Structure formats: structure tokens, C-alpha cells
Ligand SMILES: Cc1cc2nc3c(=O)[nH]c(=O)nc-3n(C[C@H](O)[C@H](O)[C@H](O)COP(=O)(O)OP(=O)(O)OC[C@H]3O[C@@H](n4cnc5c(N)ncnc54)[C@H](O)[C@@H]3O)c2cc1C
């Protein structure tokens with residue numbers, strides 16, 4: 001671990017003092033008060049701005065849409081910015097340094113704000129696939145959540161099973177809430193925690209494609225598991241998940257987001273998608289699969305392959321089991337793993353990955369994008385299975401993995 | 416969050432459909448409004464597809480929605496900024512109380528008057544600008560003109576909504592009257608003088624949008640501090656639109672300066688007569704236009720001492736610019752302010768109770784803001800290596816309201832005789848010849864990307880579109 005210390009770069013948000021007319025629109029607009037002014041200039045505070053872009057289109061001059069990549073330690077201070085008559089030019093950026101996007105700084109900010117973040121422990125891409133659609137992020141935050149109406153809430157898992165997973169549809173009416181497959185939203189549970197503070201936001205992956213749960217409608221769906229015991233099996237009633245699972249049609253929910261700028265699907269024809277998930281980790285996979293299914297149904301060009309590894313205890317506990325089975329094998333190569341089937345040996349997703357090793361490595365060698373989602377506990381086993389599959393095929397997993405991470409092709413989201 | 420309801424005839428985020436009476440009253444007003452737009456709106460613009468910014472909701476992402484819109488079909492709506500449940504009255508005798516959601520009975524007349532005065536300025540500028548479309552210097556500028564027009568029209572709607580919703584029968588009558596007065600109409604003019612001046616050419620238009628729409632910024636900002644919450648929310652949303660108007664003015668003059676400077680450098684000339692021969696606007700003429708628009712606009716802030724202003728403030732109806740950002744007691748009972756007066760033939764400063772001088776306080780804030788922008792214009796000249804600099808005239812120059820109404824003051828702030836004024840007025844304010852010269856340059860240029868000779872292209876397009884984008888399609 002004696003690698004030279006990497007220079008961390010940020011993309012600093014700047015306002016062009018030559019074009020800005022000091023109209024105050026941006027300061028009024030910024031949801032987190034990152035903009036301030038003196039009698040001379042309007043400036044963005046690099047310690048606050050998270051690059052949410054809310055200020056960009058309301059600015060009448062375009063002067064606010066300037067970004068400079070520079071070492072975090074050399075970020076322009078407020079004082080410097082106040083003194084400018086012109087924008088500084090972009091300095092050369094040292095190669096090989098890690099660029100921290102405002103979205104990442106947003107993650108740090110989110111932590112400080114008591115928000116929940118992705119708990120992945122394996123390396124995961126900090127950038128989206130090159131052909132991903134451009135996401136909107138952070139349109140609504142704690143300070144200005146958007147109200148959605150519950151348009152449906154039903155149990156996905158059979159009533160006699162232990163696992164209570166709900167399919168919840170939220171409608172945004174004519175409010176602006178654009179979402180892409182793989183993004184998540186935040187739910188603000190009503191009420192306060194034991195310290196009297198409002199509950200922190202709970203994150204949920206969106207299970208519907210960009211065109212809406214019902215195509216052409218401004219709605220989306222979630223796959224929420226009712227938490228009745230903690231990770232150690234002790235009985236607890238999860239705050240967010242119980243609130244959501246108990247919602248009635250017509251009730252209103254405070255929503256933040258959209259969140260996530262990396263865990264997005266590729267959109268170019270020929271791109272393959274390898275999905276590995278358990279339980280509610282199926283939400284983003286359902287979104288991506290459904291998006292491709294709708295394209296497929298419309299006869300749009302789609303020669304890429306879809307491969308899915310999906311684990312649950314029994315078919316009755318596997319969300320979206322029925323609809324999944326209706327997908328033709330030509331459309332998706334599906335591998336379901338059940339760990340509590342009577343008369344059958346326990347099977348986990350990693351076992352299925354090993355079994356299908358040749359098909360998996362063939363895919364990994366191509367124009368493929370990997371997505372892993374579910375409980376944190378699944379990560380280690382899955383990574384190990386991928387490594388084994390590769391070595392059986394004479395591939396260097398470490399190199400393949402590193403390359404995929406760097407190219408925005410390997411995405412892990414666990415919680 | 417509040418969404419805008421587009422399913423109704425009148426887009427709104429005020430739950431109009433739940434108040435049938437109000438909805439009917441506004442639906443009754445609307446045809447008259449549309450008739451006014453047909454009679455008084457931009458000449459010959461019907462049927463054009465204009466690349467407009469329209470609000471689809473009032474959050475940052477929602478209110479700046481760009482698309483081509485067929486001209487009379489712009490969705491003039493009633494949009495209030497999102498409500499802040501905990502908002503308080505932040506100044507005056509009611510300081511600390513919850514902001515009012517209804518009109519307090521005792522302040523009804525004053526509030527109505529303020530709203531009517533504000534409302535009267537909105538359609539006025541549409542009327543003042545109606546012929547400008549015929550002489551737009553580019554397709555891009557034509558689009559900006561239309562954007563301003565539709566937003567001024569919408570601002571009228573905003574005020575009319577307040578009048579209808581909160582002021583009963585009187586409010587409805589005032590709302591009618593807003594459509595009956597017309598800018599420059601001898602018999603029934605607009606309330607404030609600056610709004611009865613003509614905007615005959617594009618130089619005047621840019622000056623107007625720079626100076627006079629900036630008055631809007633300060634007035635709306637002061638009103639958005641109001642303890643009457645619906646007024647505050649309305650003004651806050653209007654402010655977001657006002658910014659574009661000032662942008663058109665500020666960048667418009669920059670472009671004129673930049674074009675003139677380029678010609679002066681190219682031909683190595685400084686003499687205004689020479690400059691005019693090249694079909695661009697000479698710098699002294701720009702200075703005279705500036706003097707005129709600056710002085711006419713600062714009159715809009717009213718008399719230097721006003722007991723009305725004191726009452727509006729003390730009763731929590733109208734605050735100062737950025738009221739909540741100031742750290743004083745927000746009561747101002749013991750504060751003093753310096754205003755200008757004349758003694759022994761000279762301008763002198765005199766301390767008066769601040770409450771009575773609140774018009775002057777707002778005017779001074781405005782002046783600081785305007786002057787800063789003029790300094791940015793000068794940077795265009797500086798960069799071009801020219802020695803000429805624009806200056807704002809003294810605040811007592813060419814005033815028609817307050818202490819200086821009957822006085823002659825030079826642009827550099829000397830009290831002068833009628834004779835000296837008469838001898839110099841042509842150097843200080845645009846003469847008939849100046850206006851005729853500028854008018855002679857006005858001709859319609861609408862091919863995308865092309866500019867009239869007297870103005871430089873804008874550095875960036877609207878909503879990051881290229882400059883040669885087809886902002887207006889004529890069909
Ligand atoms: C990016 C992201 C996407 C997510 N997407 C989904 C999704 O699509 N569907 C979904 O159901 N959840 C999803 N989650 C998890 C979700 O945000 C909550 O953590 C989960 O619903 C539990 O919240 P709670 O308020 O009910 O429990 P809490 O009140 O927060 O916790 C109660 C106790 O349960 C433990 N606990 C928390 N989560 C779990 C769990 N899943 N299983 C067992 N014990 C747990 C906690 O450690 C705590 O001890 C996602 C999380 C992240 C970070």
C-alpha cells in the first residue's frame with residue numbers, strides 16, 4: 001500500500017463575472033444555499049455546491065454554467081472569486097489523478113445530512129456507462145421534497161411466506177420527476193426518531209423503466225421489503241419499510257431525489273447486461289429489463305444479451321416471479337437460485353454463476369455491463385464466484401474487474 | 416410542492432378549480448385580457464412559433480421550460496412561489512407574527528393601492544414595446560422581446576389574481592381598469608410617468624430593460640418581503656422572470672458598445688459624426704440615452720420623503736430590498752437617513768427619520784446596483800482600448816418627482832440656471848436628431864444568426880442554443 005498519494009480533483013462550479021448580471025436568480029434557486037454574493041460578484045461556495053444543476057436553466061445569462069477541474073486543495077475560495085473580473089482559464093490537469101465529481105462530494109454531504117448511502121464494499125464504477133442517458137439528480141432534497149400519491153400497493157410475495165415484499169406505485173401527477181433505470185429515490189418517513197429529530201431519508205431503487213410503471217404515465221414503482229428483524233435476526237420494526245408497506249392507495253408520500261448518476265444502464269445497441277441480485281435487489285434489474293422489453297416489443301434494434309442471476313428462498317418469495325417466467329429465453333438468459341426448496345439442495349446466486357461459468361465469462365469478455373444489487377451479505381460470494389469463473393476460463397479476473405470499474409461497466413449497490 | 420394545473424383554461428398553482436366563484440370571475444376577465452393582447456400586444460406576431468420559456472411548475476427545473484410556442488397560445492398563468500409554512504412578518508409593528516394569508520382589514524386600501532400600482536406597470540411595458548417587433552435587429556432579439564412581453568402579460572395576471580381573490584368587488588373593478596388604461600393614452604394614461612414614455616427604438620428598449628426593469632427588481636423584492644404572504648409569493652416568482660428582462664438590457668447595451676468599439680478601432684476614429692457614418696451608434700448618444708432612462712427611472716421610486724412609505728413599512732406591507740438580510744431592528748423608529756436638499760444654491764445632505772425616507776433608501780440601493788452594471792459596460796470599452804467611459808448622472812439630474820422636480824441640476828450635480836440647462840440639454844439628453852439617427856438604423860433582421868450592423872451578436876444563445884438557432888419561426 002505504498003502507492004503515491006493520489007491528487008484528488010474536483011469539478012468546481014464557477015460563475016462568469018463578465019456575463020453575470022447579478023440578478024439573484026441563482027441564489028434564490030439553489031436548494032442548498034451554495035450561492036452568495038457581495039457588491040461585486042455572485043459566487044458558488046465549493047464547500048457546499050453538489051452540482052445538482054438546479055441553478056443552470058433558471059439563470060437568464062448562461063453565466064453560471066462554468067466548471068473547472070482542479071486539485072481539491074487548490075479550489076478557488078470565495079474571496080478569490082469575489083475579486084474576479086474574469087474567469088480564470090482551465091489549468092492543465094495532472095494525468096492519473098482521481099476526479100471527484102460534485103456528485104461524489106454530494107455523497108459526503110449526504111452523509112453529513114443524515115442520508116443513507118449505498119453500502120457496497122467491492123470496487124464499483126464511479127462513472128456511468130458511456131451510452132447512459134443523462135440523469136437528473138437531487139431535484140428534491142429534504143428542504144424541498146416532492147409529494148407523490150400512492151397509486152397502488154400490493155404484496156408481491158405469497159401471503160403464506162415470511163418475506164413480505166411490496167410493489168408500490170407512486171404517482172407524481174404533473175410534477176417534474178424524471179427517473180432512469182438504476183436510480184433511486186428517497187422517502188421521508190413521517191414523524192421523528194427517538195431523539196426527536198426527523199427520520200433520515202430511506203433510499204429505494206426504482207423498479208420501473210424511464211417511461212413510467214405504466215407507460216406514458218408520470219409514475220414509478222418500488223420493491224420494498226418489510227423489515228421485521230435486523231441483520232442479526234433480532235425483532236425490530238423498520239421505520240421506512242413498514243411505513244411504505246402499510247400505505248393505502250391515495251395516501252401521500254414525501255419524496256426526495258432522484259439519486260444516483262452511475263448505476264445506469266447502457267443504451268447502445270449490442271450492449272450486454274449481466275444482472276445479479278437477491279430479494280429487493282431485483283428492483284433496478286426489473287427496471288432495466290422492462291425498458292429493454294418495451295423496446296423489444298416495439299421492434300427497436302436490440303441485439304445485446306440480457307443475463308440474470310436472481311436468488312430467493314423459494315419461488316413464492318421471489319418478487320416478480322410470474323412475469324419473469326413469461327419472458328422468452330431469446331430475450332433473457334435467466335438463472336434463478338432457491339435456497340429453501342423442499343427436496344432440493346440449497347442454491348445461491350453464486351452457485352448458479354459457477355454453473356453457468358462459460359456463459360458468464362463469454363459475456364464478460366464482450367461489450368458487457370455488470371450490475372449487482374441486494375443485501376450487503378451477497379457481495380463477497382458473488383465476487384468470489386466471478387473470480388472462479390474467470391480463472392476457469394483462463395481470464396485474469398483482477399484485470400477484467402479493474403478495467404470494467406474504470407470504464408463505468410461494473411456497478412454494485414448493496415444495503 | 417405546488418404544481419401547475421394545465422388542465423384548466425387558466426394554468427395555475429393556486430387550486431383555482433376549487434374556488435368556483437373566483438374561477439368564474441377570472442374566466443370572465445380573460446376574454447378582455449386576450450382582446451387587450453390582440454389590440455396592444457406585439458404588432459403582427461400572431462401565429463409565430465417562438466422559442467419561449469414557460470413555467471410548468473415553480474421549482475427550479477420546472478419554471479424554465481423551453482420550447483417553441485405558438486404566439487397567442489402562451490400559457491399565461493397564475494403562479495406563486497412555494498409556500499414557506501413558517502414565514503413571519505419580518506419588519507414593522509407586526510414583526511414576529513405569522514405572515515398573513517388574508518388581507519388584514521385595516522390595511523386593505525393601502526395593499527390594494529400597492530398592487531394596482533405594480534399591476535399597472537406590467538401591461539404598460541407591453542404597450543410601450545408593441546412596435547419593436549417590426550425593427551428587431553435579429554431573430555434572437557425578436558425572441559427576447561416576445562419573451563419579455565409574455566412575461567409582463569403574465570405579471571399582470573398575477574396582480575389581477577390577487578385583486579380578484581382578496582379584494583372583492585373593488586378588486587374586480589381595479590382589475591378591469593388595468594385593461595382600460597393604456598400607456599401614453601391622453602385620456603386614460605398609465606399611473607406612473609415612465610410607463611407613458613415611448614420606447615421608440617431598440618436602444619431605448621435595451622435602456623428600458625436595463626434601467627426600468629431593474630426598478631421592477633427592486634420594487635418586487637421589497638414587495639416580496641411583504642407580511643401579506645400571497646403578495647410575497649407572487650412577487651418572488653415574478654422576480655425569477657424579471658431577471659431575463661434585465662439580462663436583455665444589460666447584454667443588449669454591451670453588444671451595442673462592442674460593435675461601436677469594433678468599428679472605432681477598425682477605422683481609427685473617435686469623432687461621433689465619423690462613427691455615425693459607419694452606421695453604428697456613437698458613444699455620446701448612448702450616454703445621453705443612459706442619462707434619460709436613468710433619471711426617468713429613479714423617479715419611479717417616488718418622493719424622497721413619504722409618509723405613505725413609512726406607513727407601508729410600519730404596517731408590514733412593503734419591506735426594504737433584502738429586508739431579512741439586514742441586521743438592524745427592522746422597526747427603524749430611531750434611525751436616520753441622509754437625503755439630498757438644496758440650500759444656498761447648492762446640493763446639501765440632510766438627515767431625516769429613516770421611516771419617511773424609505774423611498775430614498777430603495778432608490779439608493781437601486782442606484783448602487785445600476786452603477787455596478789454600468790461599470791461592466793465600461794469594461795467592454797476598456798477591453799477595446801478606448802478611453803471613453805459611460806457614467807450615471809447625478810441622482811438629482813432631470814428629476815420630475817420630489818425635491819428636485821422644479822430644479823435644474825447638471826449631470827455632475829450642480830444647481831444651474833434655466834439658461835445653462837437650455838444651452839446644454841442637447842448634450843445631456845437625447846435630442847430629436849439623436850432619436851432620428853437611431854431610428855434610421857432600425858430595420859428588421861430576422862434571418863437566424865444575422866445581426867443588424869449596429870449591434871454585435873450575443874456571446875451565447877438562449878438555453879445554450881446556438882446563436883443562429885431559429886428562435887422565431889414565422890410560418
Ligand atoms: C441505494 C439503496 C437502494 C435501496 N433500495 C431498496 C429497495 O429497492 N428495496 C428495499 O426494500 N430496500 C432498499 N434499500 C434499503 C432501504 O433503504 C432500507 O434500509 C430498508 O428498507 C430498511 O429501512 P427501515 O427504515 O425499514 O429500517 P430501519 O428502521 O432503518 O432499521 C431497522 C433495523 O433493521 C436493520 N436493517 C436495515 N435494513 C435491513 C434489511 N434490508 N434487512 C434486514 N435488516 C435491515 C437495521 O440495521 C436496523 O437494525 C436500499 C438502500 C440503498 C442504500
Ligand code: SF4
Pocket residue numbers: 013029030031032033034035044048049050051052053054055056
Ligand atoms: S449546482 Fe446546485 S448546489 Fe451548486 S450552486 Fe447550482 S443549484 Fe446550488
Ligand code: SF4
Pocket residue numbers: 015019020021022023024025026027042058059060061062063064658
Ligand atoms: S442567475 Fe446567472 S446571471 Fe443571475 S446572478 Fe446568478 S449567475 Fe448571475
